[in-house]
Amino acid sequence: MDSLIRRLEAHRVGESEGSCDSGHTDESAGGTMLAQKLIPTGTLGPANRGRLLQALYDVGASSRAELARLTGVTRGTIGGIVQPLIDQGVLAEGEMIPPKEAGGKPGTKLWFSNEARPICAVLLLHDRVSACLVSLEGEVYGQHGAEFPKNLTDPSDAFRIISTCVEEAIASGKPILGIGVAVAGMINTETGAIVTVSLAPFLNGFPLEAELKKRFGVPACVDQDTRALLVGDRWFGKGRGRKHFASVYIGETLGGAIYLDGRLYRGPSGAGGEIGHTTVDMKGRICQCGRRGCWETIASSKWLTEEAKTRRLPQAHSLDVSRLLSLVNDSVPGARELLQDYAFNISIGLANLQQFMAPNFIVIHGDIVRGGNTILHLIQETFGDLVFHRPGDEIIVDFGASDCMAALRGAASLLLSELLNFVI
Ligand SMILES: [Zn+2]
Structure with missing residues (x-):
């Protein structure tokens, strides 16, 4: 190696x-x-x-x-x-x-070989960072995490926290092959610099890939978290052996990545993947990006909580998809309708993706996965009504993982693809 x-x-x-x-x-x-x-x-x-x-x-x-x-x-x-x-x-x-x-x-x-050097994988969110080691078989171990202090404004302070987290992850293990980083934000993949991270403006413009290479003396690769999820799906998950598929993240934010004809499409300098900010309702709510009616405004976990408050469901302020399911099971009035509306809202963006690019296989990650088969079946049903079906085509929507393991494996996969010169 x-x-x-x-x-x-x-x-x-x-x-x-x-x-x-x-x-x-x-x-x-x-x-x-x-x-x-x-x-x-x-x-x-x-x-x-x-x-x-x-x-x-x-x-x-x-x-x-x-x-x-x-x-x-x-x-x-x-x-x-x-x-x-x-x-x-x-x-x-x-x-x-x-x-x-x-x-x-x-x-x-x-x-x-279980003797092969592992990859250090990092997941960088707006408020915290996680790092771990990933073996070439995809086994995740040595996970460490740290939260950013609320008053953080200096990128060098953030980088110190990220570096400490990496040091802790690699401390007990053997030498690493390199560092792969998934960032919940926009990345310039030409330079490996962060363009923007919503809610963490102190990271905007930070040359993360170059700083990690300088600090740890190993190859590093930085990309947007949804693209890391897709590459992880390709190497270790449900995208294995497929020539076309898409990975979508549905949680507090929404993002998507697409693999067509055997390669990941990033767009110029990594500008693609902003499916969460495609307009689905011209008279809709204002999005955190400043635009109106983005898909994210009707399909994120934030929409679910806000809608539960408007519809006066019990304990709406802490409602997530798993709790909504328990309310449905307890036949709480309005719960089933909210679940159906949420599934429909999610299907709209998935159907737009399918109609335009026809990945024919969509893996969904994020908080929504905690809703299990009940919400998956509702999404599949409404999605099926919204897309064209050509004879012989099989179009599948499936759930991946809800936890951060998939993103960490994905971060490792980004580096693995680079090291092996494998076109993704
Ligand atoms: Zn938006």
Whole structure:
């Protein structure tokens, strides 16, 4: 893996410094296609290595023969790719497989070594930061967290808190491969700097990726939290093996990320993903972004609480989707109607996403997931009424995770994709 890190660093020196998606852009800053870059022959090896490791994530522990079949190359080619990864301690030989025919060679299942260096994953929210280690198998451990003081105004104070959290996470473990960060805000993915974090203006403009590299001397990658969720879904979750899908976060805020034709679409410098701020009601409420009638104003957990107050439901000030479900189960008047309205409001944004980009598979993360199958079925039903169905198409809306583990795995996946030169 050390050679992978050296390659990554060399790659970044030659490209725009610190970019999360450097190396696979084919557009100028203005979005004009100038010319397709040729693939240098020296990068074919790393590209094949990335594809092979993704195939392992997609199908689980596999023998060399199975990998050869899956990737359409000879067993000898697979051997040439996996042997250095075994020598470097990234992969390990596992369970023995007896030969299929008499006189044939026995094989072994290959999987990620539990001796491989982990990745430090960081989730940065407006009021707190969490850090942990993530193994190459996606296991999360050594989690530490810290809250920002209410009166914080200086970005260097915030960075001190973030750095301490990272230090605590990595203190007990082995050396790390690098640091992946998911930020609940807008990110410039060309520079790895934070553009804005709602409710935490002291972080606006902070060059987080560059500062982490300087402070810890390892590769770092910073991106928006919903995109991290999507990359985590691609490596470790329900997006495994899919060519098209979208990940959406529904909680206090709303965000979305989309994976089309086998790649994550970030938009210029990471400007995409603001689906929470698409207008759905021209006469609607004012959003925290300052605009009127954004999807976030009718589908966030804040809408649910405010609406519960307006509709005079019991203990409305602390109402979330799990408590709303208990009210529904207790047949409290108005509870079922509120749940149905909330599911419909959520479906509107999901349907807009589906109608325009047709990801056909949408994974929802965030607080809403605590509503379980009851609200999932309501969302699926109303979403189904709002979208076109073409014969033969299967369009699925499913729940991912409600906790921050998915975002942390996603943050680690951002770095993993960079290290393995895997196009996401
Ligand atoms: Zn808005």
